[in-house]
Amino acid sequence: MVTIYDIAKEANVSPATVSRVLNRQGNVRDETAQKVLKVAKKRNYSPNTMARSLRTKKTNLIGLIIPDIENPIYPAPVRGIQDVANRKDYSVIIHSTDGDERKEIDTIRRLTAVGVDGLIINISEACTLLVEEIRRLRRISLPVVALGPWHPDLEIDCVSVNNEKGAYMATEHLLKLGYHKVAIIKGPEGNISSRERFLGYKKAMEDYCEPISEGMISEGNFKLGSGYKAAKRLIEKNKLDAIFCVNDVMALGAMAAIREEGLRIPDDIALIGFDDIELANLSRPSLSTVAQPKYETGKIAAELLFKQIEGKLSSGKYYSIEPNLVIRETTLKVKEMTTT
């Protein structure tokens, strides 16, 4: 590999001058600069990033920690992040940690050791060790932004859909359509998004004076199979005419279960999800859902991160993204015949 010294020797100048030319720091005679540039180009010189980073404490790398790139809600925000990073000549290191606290902490350690200039994290459960680790990042003043819901007392920038509002919209939509016994399939207890969405659901039901009985609440783990099973459990208890699922993937599982029970969608049971994954529009019947501008969310998170990287003024703000109700076939038909 050709170094700055090789260039210096060949151009009959000192390494310092070469460095100055290559970083266009001025204070170099134009003639000298041209000479250096010519040699550098000729020898196809490319600076050694490690050496540079060692000196400047900048790596032009950012880290991204998500539970699982295979989960269809992540590719879009990831792409948003990549696009803004790449435009700024940054690369992004991505880790999938399966929401496993141990892995998350290890990854944060690893990335700080690598010397990333900033970190975007999507963490579903705020366990104590993890919170402590993130506090440490604040102390060494490493720019961090949270993608998705986050602890209110942890003062970091955060960008997330308004989960509660989205869930409220979905539930209200069903209620307005004339459904009364709206069941919910939620996520694991510790999951923050699921908790927020559950809150929105509860609020809507209360506002419309619909009671929520025990048999109307079921729990899954965000995966297809769990949605299927949760729906079966709900149908068995027979106390519902609509289901709100806290994510689309489980909704699709529920759809299979409902179909298997010989019930029609939306005539017997209406169904609505959350996320608006690509699949939602392509399933039959197509799935009504709450959309979040996923690419945008990633983009905003990255922009926030770079604002910190460039200016160091992290505000600990919460950027709430407005959800969007997408009405498709699973909630299409109005059910007024039963109420009239």
Next chain:
Amino acid sequence: MVTIYDIAKEANVSPATVSRVLNRQGNVRDETAQKVLKVAKKRNYSPNTMARSLRTKKTNLIGLIIPDIENPIYPAPVRGIQDVANRKDYSVIIHSTDGDERKEIDTIRRLTAVGVDGLIINISEACTLLVEEIRRLRRISLPVVALGPWHPDLEIDCVSVNNEKGAYMATEHLLKLGYHKVAIIKGPEGNISSRERFLGYKKAMEDYCEPISEGMISEGNFKLGSGYKAAKRLIEKNKLDAIFCVNDVMALGAMAAIREEGLRIPDDIALIGFDDIELANLSRPSLSTVAQPKYETGKIAAELLFKQIEGKLSSGKYYSIEPNLVIRETTLKVKEMTTT
């Protein structure tokens, strides 16, 4: 940040000894080692990766270049790569380049400057500049493996589904079912995967003595809308009773087009795709397709890369992954009534 010198001073040894202890290189008295370890732990020492990399020429980073993480065929292999990399204490830098040659070359440059220990690339068209760039990588003996089809004269390891065989299987499946006029929706001309799949299709048609007329070949760009339009063009020419699409996404587009034309699947037109994306199983009717073990493909590519990183013996082998025929509803019903 605490350095090796701080540890050395506090433990009353030289930095050299600290380094030896921390890298468990032996030749250190046990007592000394314990002392160093204790101080290191107490001061929460973590080595500066840039400094280390500068000396050792190893970054524990690998690069991954794909067209677009949002394309549903990529998340699974990406996860496969992440998993084997992370297990070896490596991180992976991912770039989406949209198959744009300029971006691909720039990214390769950028990643080599960062000093990645290896590179996995998925490049759909083998343009000359790009090929030249990859030759350069070989010259500086940077481990590289291609994910997906690749130039035969470029001597790098490559792991890919057997595209031709998969396409043959799909086409043969339709032909055996009694369909005769099997049309194809292929990808852009330069795309290697598409070309290979087209070859398999052609071979099957020839083997079964079915002529391929002009009106039976249509072209898309792998995206949903292009599949829709291509199918419309085919139906207009009215010379088909089945369609093989070189990817599932276009097949789903075609499905929408066929439905819109008032035709039934598979009764009027049978349909088969390629890739087996998650959507394929969830669409109605569910889509028959050719599956490739996507996670596995990524995993194998990464393992190959690490074999090179560790041993430096790159073989330029072609690892062919066996495709799998997945029969679902779009090719379910046998069409023998028309032939008998």
Next chain:
DNA sequence: ACTTTTTATGAAATAGATTTCATGAAATAG
């Protein structure tokens, strides 16, 4: 014409590890 400022440059220090080489001590061999 002489001092002061500005400009262009190089030598050397620096970043934080790893590694080579040298050395004294301890262990083993003859």
Next chain:
DNA sequence: CTATTTCATGAAATCTATTTCATAAAAAGT
């Protein structure tokens, strides 16, 4: 009991770029 090998350790070199400091030359000011 010497001679040789092995072991444990530290000093210094190294990796490659950036940056500070010093200096000489040129330009500007009085």
